[in-house]
Amino acid sequence: MITKREIDDILREYQKGKITIGTLGSHSALNIFKGAKEEGFETVCICRKDDEIIYRRFPLADEIVLVENFSEILCDDIHQRLRQTNTILIPHGSFNAYIGAEKIRNELHIPLFGNRELLQWETDREKQREWLQRAGLTLPKTFKNSNDIEGLVIAKLPGARGGKGYFLANSSEAFHKKAEDMIKRGHLRREELENIHLQEYTLGVNVYPQYFHSPLKNEVELLGVDKRYESAVDNLGRIPASEQLQLPSNPTYTVIGNIPITLRESLLPEILRMGENVAKMSKEIAPPGIIGPFCLETVITDELEVFTFEISARIVAGSNVGIGTSPYAYLNYGEGMYMGRRIAREIQIAIKNDELSKVVY
């Protein structure tokens, strides 16, 4: 495991006036790079050939390091290159997805803006539930066995898949029938069947608040709220019910993009407290707790009850809706604040106060 001490040793060698902000070219990289540029940093993008067009057409990366696949970031020569340019990496959703939490903890010898331990918590549904529950949040019920299914459940396939292949069932029979269908369609492997997570389906609307915990100010800020635009569930309503009934397949929840939301103001007290409680609890479960961005995935019912079903312990792609500004960032900062920039701002302040070690792990 990479120790804090090792990271501090690397940091000590860094030229603090010449820090580079780096990340993988994917997910929220444009958001991160734009924010870094606006705060005066150099930027480096670890990029796959196919994606290079993004970072050429939106020229925010000062340097592009081409790789065959993202796990090459673990190689010695890239490590050296990144350290020579005093790089701090900003983890986003593709880090866990393509490098893996375990390798991030053990093999990524580059200073990271964030808490490596909590990145690992987010890959484990049980651990996530523990974190959220201990923070006092309301969670949807889960069912250990398909025979216990009561009411409508959402069946979630193992691993982070952006909702791909998830399906609904209201009984054990329906569950098995649909699971077979998912296997046939290639969304699911038979040996994964028993690892499917069955969760009470909460009827309401999806709301994803994006928070930033500043270890320097010891404060949680709400920077934006979004919802996801998911294919094909989000457009089922465009076809008549009679045609819906005849659809051969189960709809899935594949994320295509994000849509900004402003919440009714009466929901803000709870949303703000939830963020604070999650940050507070993070200090207990994995000191020093969450560093920088995190996001809760919630469903809000018509009774205005907020159910939280997941947490992301890093920047989420939903914060891309706030590039430039969002209503909540605007209320705090005026023009021009958003998650990518807020990250860079925290690093900038840390450098100025000689507190970089407090935000980099």
Ligand SMILES: Nc1ncnc2c1ncn2[C@@H]1O[C@H](COP(=O)(O)OP(=O)(O)O)[C@@H](O)[C@H]1O
């Ligand atoms: N308990 C739930 N009730 C209603 N909808 C849900 C529930 N859990 C998940 N969803 C829907 O399924 C999508 C994917 O679920 P999620 O748990 O976020 O999976 P992933 O691990 O892929 O991020 C969500 O964005 C949401 O639309």
Ligand SMILES: [Mg+2]
């Ligand atoms: Mg999710």
